[in-house]
Amino acid sequence: MPIANKGKTILLVEDEVTLLSALRDKFSREGFTIFEAKNGQEGLNSAFANHPDLILLDIIMPVMDGMTVLKKLRAGDQWGKTVPVIILTNLNEGKKVSESLAYGTDEYLVKSDWKIEDIVKKVKEKLKIEM
Amino acid sequence: MHRVLERQLKRCLDKNVSVSSEWTALLELISDTYTHFDEDRTLLNRSLDLSSKEFLDNNRRLEATRVKVEDQAKSLALEVTKRTKDLNDRIAELEDVRKAMTNLLEDFEQEQKALAEAKAKDEAILVSIADGCIAVNESGEIILMNQMAQKMLGFTSQESIGRKWYEILHREDESGHPIPPDQGSILAAISTTSTSPIPTKIGIYYYVRKDNTRFPVAITIAPVMLEDKIIGAIEVFRDITKERNVDKAKTEFVSLASHQLRTPLSTISWYTEMLLTGDAGSLNEKQKKYIDEVYRSNRRMVELINALLNVSRLELGTFTIDPEPTDITNLMQSVIDEYKFRIDEKNIQFLPSFEKDIPSIQADQKLLRMIVQNLLSNAINYTPEKGTVHCTVQVIKRDSLVDNHRVNEDCIAIIISDTGYGIPQNQQDKIFNKLFRADNVREKNNEGTGLGLYIVKSILDHSGGTIWFRSEENKGTTFYVTVPLVGMKKKEGTKVLN
Numbered sequence: 001m002p003i004a005n006k007g008k009t010i011l012l013v014e015d016e017v018t019l020l021s022a023l024r025d026k027f028s029r030e031g032f033t034i035f036e037a038k039n040g041q042e043g044l045n046s047a048f049a050n051h052p053d054l055i056l057l058d059i060i061m062p063v064m065d066g067m068t069v070l071k072k073l074r075a076g077d078q079w080g081k082t083v084p085v086i087i088l089t090n091l092n093e094g095k096k097v098s099e100s101l102a103y104g105t106d107e108y109l110v111k112s113d114w115k116i117e118d119i120v121k122k123v124k125e126k127l128k129i130e131m
Numbered sequence: 132m133h134r135v136l137e138r139q140l141k142r143c144l145d146k147n148v149s150v151s152s153e154w155t156a157l158l159e160l161i162s163d164t165y166t167h168f169d170e171d172r173t174l175l176n177r178s179l180d181l182s183s184k185e186f187l188d189n190n191r192r193l194e195a196t197r198v199k200v201e202d203q204a205k206s207l208a209l210e211v212t213k214r215t216k217d218l219n220d221r222i223a224e225l226e227d228v229r230k231a232m233t234n235l236l237e238d239f240e241q242e243q244k245a246l247a248e249a250k251a252k253d254e255a256i257l258v259s260i261a262d263g264c265i266a267v268n269e270s271g272e273i274i275l276m277n278q279m280a281q282k283m284l285g286f287t288s289q290e291s292i293g294r295k296w297y298e299i300l301h302r303e304d305e306s307g308h309p310i311p312p313d314q315g316s317i318l319a320a321i322s323t324t325s326t327s328p329i330p331t332k333i334g335i336y337y338y339v340r341k342d343n344t345r346f347p348v349a350i351t352i353a354p355v356m357l358e359d360k361i362i363g364a365i366e367v368f369r370d371i372t373k374e375r376n377v378d379k380a381k382t383e384f385v386s387l388a389s390h391q392l393r394t395p396l397s398t399i400s401w402y403t404e405m406l407l408t409g410d411a412g413s414l415n416e417k418q419k420k421y422i423d424e425v426y427r428s429n430r431r432m433v434e435l436i437n438a439l440l441n442v443s444r445l446e447l448g449t450f451t452i453d454p455e456p457t458d459i460t461n462l463m464q465s466v467i468d469e470y471k472f473r474i475d476e477k478n479i480q481f482l483p484s485f486e487k488d489i490p491s492i493q494a495d496q497k498l499l500r501m502i503v504q505n506l507l508s509n510a511i512n513y514t515p516e517k518g519t520v521h522c523t524v525q526v527i528k529r530d531s532l533v534d535n536h537r538v539n540e541d542c543i544a545i546i547i548s549d550t551g552y553g554i555p556q557n558q559q560d561k562i563f564n565k566l567f568r569a570d571n572v573r574e575k576n577n578e579g580t581g582l583g584l585y586i587v588k589s590i591l592d593h594s595g596g597t598i599w600f601r602s603e604e605n606k607g608t609t610f611y612v613t614v615p616l617v618g619m620k621k622k623e624g625t626k627v628l629n
Contacts (some may be wrong), residue, residue, distance in 0.1 A: 021397065026410065090393035
């Protein structure tokens with residue numbers, strides 16, 4: 001198990017249970033500590049409560065969508081303004097991409113176009129973890 | 132003594148008569164008188180002689196003059212006769228002309244009446260056109276505004292005519308920012324040199340009504356030409372709220388549908404991937420092979436959905452073309468690098484040939500990349516092992532020939548040719564059709580979507596480029612793509628192609 005990832009925490013905000021568990025399994029095996037949330041509101045609460053090192057955020061979700069989470073996060077405290085956020089969605093629209101970039105997201109990844117392994121690589125890159 | 136007096140005296144007097152001195156004196160006086168008389172007579176004679184000579188001379192001169200005058204009078208008379216005849220002819224001519232003029236005038240009056248009627252009819256037609264219609268003169272002042280335009284904008288014809296068009300037509304973009312008058316508008320039509328209409332892109336402009344509400348418009352503007360001179364412009368516009376709503380609904384449906392479709396595909400993709408990388412324990416060869424089949428079919432499904440989504444964006448016209456300075460050579464090289472593995476895997480001889488100093492042009496890199504990816508992957512996929520793929524980039528001058536195609540503007544040509552299966556002659560006209568795949572490649576390779584070339588052609592059609600090909604079955608295919616040196620046409624839209 002890669003020791004370097006020990007102690008790094010990731011918040012997964014994803015309403016699709018099968019996708020959530022795939023991400024959980026993969027990132028746990030990579031040695032990350034995982035927080036999970038099944039909708040935007042849960043995600044926002046968990047983010048402010050746990051201060052993860054990075055957030056993987058879906059867009060289309062019940063209760064509160066990912067864009068609203070991102071907005072509230074960036075409008076919140078100092079931590080919220082700077083925590084790296086990677087949008088991981090299947091919504092592939094230029095408008096959403098530019099909107100999320102404007103709110104200060106770090107990456108906009110389309111799930112179906114990305115291998116789970118490459119998502120892990122992106123996260124490590126963001127957290128400056130040696131691969 | 133005077134000789135005459137002497138003779139007279141001799142006849143009358145005796146020779147011996149003596150004469151007194153008084154008589155002698157008298158005779159002397161008489162003799163003098165005779166002499167004086169002689170002198171006077173001689174003088175008179177001479178002067179008479181002179182006068183008569185002069186008179187004769189004058190007479191001769193007069194005679195000459197008279198003859199001359201007579202001659203002149205004769206020729207004058209002739210001239211007068213001639214002139215009179217001419218005049219009569221002229222009068223007859225003029226009479227004819229007068230008659231013709233009268234006829235013409237009558238015709239003209241009739242014509243004028245017909246014209247006035249036609250004009251009234253034209254005006255009635257213009258005014259009743261069911262689209263908004265506004266005409267301006269060469270200084271941009273409104274000279275006509277039809278009923279529909281008045282109804283749509285809320286301004287009456289009376290309050291609009293004579294005012295500059297931009298005082299009445301307030302344009303806005305989607306987010307409510309006013310669009311300055313000099314951007315793609317009547318102004319361009321008035322100052323254009325071309326006579327063709329200037330269509331503006333659907334859904335980009337909104338017109339603001341007098342009451343500050345707004346509506347999306349489709350606008351067509353054309354200069355009005357009279358004897359090669361622009362005397363104004365005419366704009367026709369249509370409220371496209373309904374079309375926009377339908378488009379929006381369609382776009383949202385496609386967008387949501389593709390989102391929903393992608394979710395299960397992502398699940399399959401990630402789980403099969405984790406199985407293949409041994410995350411859930413190692414698989415035996417057979418299991419690995421089966422899972423790999425699932426994984427690859429799933430990838431195809433993802434590609435198909437992406438392609439379908441692109442097609443729907445192309446067809447709805449909602450996609451964006453965003454040109455930026457692009458080094459085509461670099462872009463080509465990076466696409467080639469993507470396919471390096473496939474090229475090596477199939478032992479394909481790959482021969483790139485990029486002209487030196489290809490200038491950087493304004494191009495949408497994502498779209499251009501998509502074009503090159505499609506053509507290159509086709510060339511590689513549809514060429515048997517150990518075949519050859521050529522890839523050329525060069526600058527083409529206007530009016531020169533590329534494969535017998537005359538290029539009508541300076542452009543950059545991308546030429547990709549292969550020694551592959553080719554396109555059957557009888558199916559070549561269908562090759563750019565949506566979902567079409569030629570029979571010969573369907574047998575050999577079942578991975579194509581039939582959407583690649585359709586997408587490539589649509590992008591080029593929208594961005595100002597061209598594409599054509601030459602192909603012979605089992606010999607190979609060459610695709611020619613040109614992108615104007617002035618760059619791709621910009622296109623505003625809500626979606627990007629992927």
